[in-house]
Amino acid sequence: MIPAKLRFIRGKALLGGGLAGIVILAAGSAALPGADSGPAERESADPVASNVSRMIQEGRETFRFDTFGNEAFWGDAFKLHQAIAGGRQGGVGPGVSPRTALAVGLKVDLEALPPSLRADLARGQVDLDDPATTLALLKLNAVVGVTGFFDTGGRIRSMGLQCAFCHSTVDDSFAPGIGRRLDGWPNRDLNVGAIVALAPDLTPVTSLLNVSDAAAREVLRSWGPGKFDALLFLDGKAFRPDGKPAATLIPPAFGLAGVNLGTWTGFGSTTYWNAFVANLEMHGSGRFFDPRLKDEQTFPIAAKAGFDNVNNQPDRITGKLAALHFYQLAIPAPKAPGADDPFHFAAQRGKAVFNGQAKCAQCHVPPLFTEPGFNMHTAEEIGIDDFQARRSPAGQYRTAPLRGLFAHEKGGFYHDGRFPTLRAVVDHYDRVFNTGLTEDQKNDLVAYLRTL
Numbered sequence: 456m457i458p459a460k461l462r463f464i465r466g467k468a469l470l471g472g473g474l475a476g477i478v479i480l481a482a483g484s485a486a487l488p489g490a491d492s493g494p495a496e497r498e499s500a501d502p503v504a505s506n507v508s509r510m511i512q513e514g515r516e517t518f519r520f521d522t523f524g525n526e527a528f529w530g531d532a533f534k535l536h537q538a539i540a541g542g543r544q545g546g547v548g549p550g551v552s553p554r555t556a557l558a559v560g561l562k563v564d565l566e567a568l569p570p571s572l573r574a575d576l577a578r579g580q581v582d583l584d585d586p587a588t589t590l591a592l593l594k595l596n597a598v599v600g601v602t603g604f605f606d607t608g609g610r611i612r613s614m615g616l617q618c619a620f621c622h623s624t625v626d627d628s629f630a631p632g633i634g635r636r637l638d639g640w641p642n643r644d645l646n647v648g649a650i651v652a653l654a655p656d657l658t659p660v661t662s663l664l665n666v667s668d669a670a671a672r673e674v675l676r677s678w679g680p681g682k683f684d685a686l687l688f689l690d691g692k693a694f695r696p697d698g699k700p701a702a703t704l705i706p707p708a709f710g711l712a713g714v715n716l717g718t719w720t721g722f723g724s725t726t727y728w729n730a731f732v733a734n735l736e737m738h739g740s741g742r743f744f745d746p747r748l749k750d751e752q753t754f755p756i757a758a759k760a761g762f763d764n765v766n767n768q769p770d771r772i773t774g775k776l777a778a779l780h781f782y783q784l785a786i787p788a789p790k791a792p793g794a795d796d797p798f799h800f801a802a803q804r805g806k807a808v809f810n811g812q813a814k815c816a817q818c819h820v821p822p823l824f825t826e827p828g829f830n831m832h833t834a835e836e837i838g839i840d841d842f843q844a845r846r847s848p849a850g851q852y853r854t855a856p857l858r859g860l861f862a863h864e865k866g867g868f869y870h871d872g873r874f875p876t877l878r879a880v881v882d883h884y885d886r887v888f889n890t891g892l893t894e895d896q897k898n899d900l901v902a903y904l905r906t907l
């Protein structure tokens with residue numbers, strides 16, 4: 456829920472700002488029959504087209520701004536807002552300045568900033584070392600994926616998180632970390648664990664996992680940027696057998712239309728996972744079913760906590776899933792720079808390697824770049840360990856859809872980022888499949904992968 460005041464400010468910012476705002480407004484007016492002439496009239500005659508506009512507008516709103524009531528968890532229980540505010544603003548500790556917030560990967564939505572603030576920022580007249588500035592940004596609803604809740608005296612009283620927290624970034628058009636929203640792009644700068652570890656009270660996590668406060672903080676701080684461990688709260692496994700953190704990379708949430716199973720280990724469809732995350736990870740208030748989570752072997756924590764059948768009232772999630780699903784599937788994979796360049800011969804040669812000698816297209820079937828149908832493989836088939844696969848009901852890995860690879864090179868590739876570069880991925884397949892590629896062919900293949 457977003458306070459009326461913030462909604463107003465956001466509306467104003469959208470009116471003033473850029474393409475994204477115009478698109479939302481256009482979609483909005485199309486949903487009101489007779490509100491506009493021309494395209495709106497034509498659309499109202501087509502119930503499918505007007506449904507698309509409405510669903511996408513609603514889904515975008517949910518993806519960007521809906522906390523599903525999870526401020527009861529992140530704010531009221533964790534008291535994360537107090538750590539952000541700092542002692543001088545009525546919270547605890549030093550507080551989180553904008554400089555610190557940007558350093559842990561939080562992003563600022565340029566279009567939510569009024570022109571006067573943009574001008575002050577450009578002139579260096581905004582104090583980026585004062586947590587009070589962070590609170591002002593939260594009041595403007597300008598911190599991507601984070602909503603502050605303020606009392607009538609303007610003091611922060613709680614905070615909640617949105618999908619955009621992890622699954623959006625900005626285009627840095629104003630400054631590093633400040634720009635227009637890029638929904639669906641994984642935020643590989645975001646240090647989720649470091650942010651959560653700021654919380655003064657981790658009781659909800661320590662009691663769920665039955666660990667000490669110090670142990671919980673150690674685990675959170677082990678994740679590093681661009682990673683989160685969604686399965687920790689199901690199985691309590693914080694570290695892999697080799698001692699490395701069990702967290703996975705935040706995957707892209709674009710280019711998912713046509714993709715059958717989602718998540719690195721194929722937990723379910725996109726809408727399955729949306730419901731899972733909103734209830735079990737973000738701790739919104741809603742309903743969730745999955746009898747597979749009763750399996751005490753694989754999911755000891757979830758089985759004990761009853762995550763297989765969650766019923767929190769009021770249900771602030773189920774009614775939003777349809778539009779959220781629509782919006783998610785509508786987010787296209789971004790087009791790589793130079794992808795259409797007719798003189799990009801290396802990429803053209805690389806395409807032939809991908810489809811031919813390297814046999815990549817056997818699993819990454821173009822243009823989806825995952826299998827049409829059942830898109831799962833055993834660890835053995837792709838030549839890696841099965842630790843993460845065994846943490847899921849399917850026990851396998853999902854063929855990652857490769858569109859927009861260039862947009863998430865930071866953090867590396869495969870579920871845990873084990874391959875730092877695309878070249879390292881290609882070398883891995885060369886070893887596992889004996890592709891016999893020459894140095895030139897490998898370079899061409901990488902050039903092609905960057906254009907997907």
Ligand code: HEC
Binds near residue numbers: 620621719783
């Ligand atoms: C704290 C960070 C975080 C937040 C918040 C978050 N996600 Fe995710 N999301 C992840 C991670 C990490 C994964 C990978 C999980 C895995 O495979 O085990 C993921 C996976 C996904 C996937 C699967 C993508 C694919 O490749 O198939 C979808 C879809 C998704 N999230 C949607 C959402 C939606 C919708 C929300 C809001 C309701 C949301 N996420 C909130 C971190 C986050």
Ligand code: HEC
Binds near residue numbers: 854
């Ligand atoms: C047997 C099926 C299969 C074949 C053949 C295959 N892949 Fe994959 N690929 C996968 C699976 C499964 C994953 C997901 C691995 C994970 O989650 O850790 C993956 C992941 C990837 C990734 C990482 C994507 C990301 O978001 O991190 C890249 C890049 C990739 N493959 C490229 C290739 C290339 C290039 C080839 C040919 C040399 C190839 N693949 C051949 C199944 C396959």
